[in-house]
Amino acid sequence: MSLKVSVLNKEGQEVEKITLPKEVFGVTPNLDLIAQYIRMYQANQSQGTHKTKTRSQVSGGGKKPWNQKHTGRARAGSSRSPVWVGGGISHGPVPYTKRLSLNKAQKRGALVSALSCALQTKSILVLDRLDMDKLKTKDAIGILNNLKIDKKALLVISAKKEVAERFKVLRSFRNLSQVSVCDSRAINAFELSSVALTVLEKEVISELCNK
Template sequence: MPKVDLLNVSGQQVGEIELSENIFGAEINASVLHEAVKNYLANQRQGTQSAKTRAEVRGGGRKPWRQKGTGRARQGSTRSPQWVGGGVVFAPKPRSYRYTLPKKVKRLAMKSALSSKVKENGIVILDEFKMDAYKTKDMVNILNNLKVEKKALIVLDEKNDYVVKSASNIKGVTTTLVNTLNVYDILNHDQFIVTKDAVHKIEEVYA
């Protein structure tokens, strides 16, 4: 089982925690991670793009000139796609890009993402993460104590508005809960900061 130092918000070691081998020490499957990230990004797309076909643009009801005898190419409408102001061929219309992955693939991707953070020494486990005021400055001090210099994802076991709002103005820092944790956010951040209770919940869910 992988062992990781247990820290407090001052950055001091207060113990060690053993992580589940099945979840935090799994073999990293790059292809499954790719599928999970692609699925997440596809589901974020709004799909609101729209353009008009030749049936929807204004005008073009009259044939611009007679069929034969002018020396020009035959035309039936001034709103055909080749005309300026004409309709778009195969015009995009609002649609949903959402699709779902099999549950086994989702679980495997999550285990691979979590294991990659342990392997890269990008995981920081805290005994608890509590704040009693909305203070961005205090959050910056905590991150400095934990030697967090790059993008960081803070994972909580339960919502704490003081933590969430204190971190919201810090560039590159994102907060989330265990039940909304996703593979994209884990891979998109360099540091994975998680509370001890959140680790236990993750192990319960993905055991």
């Protein structure tokens, strides 16, 4: 697998070729580790606060609705039975803590595996720099058209980018549902596995080596 890729500018023109670091983009992907990371990520997104009340927790229902016999009606001991309207819920959800974790080496392994997979499937594009002259979605669409990006993509910008510049990039791409933006500190195996194309700023590559 070749580690040599083209670096493009915002107009979609090639400005140079670079060789990606093998320790980040050239490893043998560990698909099991990627799957573990995705399970951990999704499980930890759940708040675990859903709850319904059982028949013992619903207010009321302490008095027997009618006599056991001689009414012609089905026997009932409480108006809060799960079969009654306004009754408790049987086997409903309860609050829980479902936190999964991986150690730092495993998270790193999942990330480099996902990046290596992306390179193998030619799903990585490198930009020399992603800056916005103005805070305009129209300009963001123009950049995507120049780069021929017509599928779900992740734009990874440098963590060293100035706050004002980062703000303009984030706001310009925010209304585009097929594109998400993060910096090199937030990139992870789940985000990489959820998109068809990953666009990296050139400066991000060295930051990933130190991540």
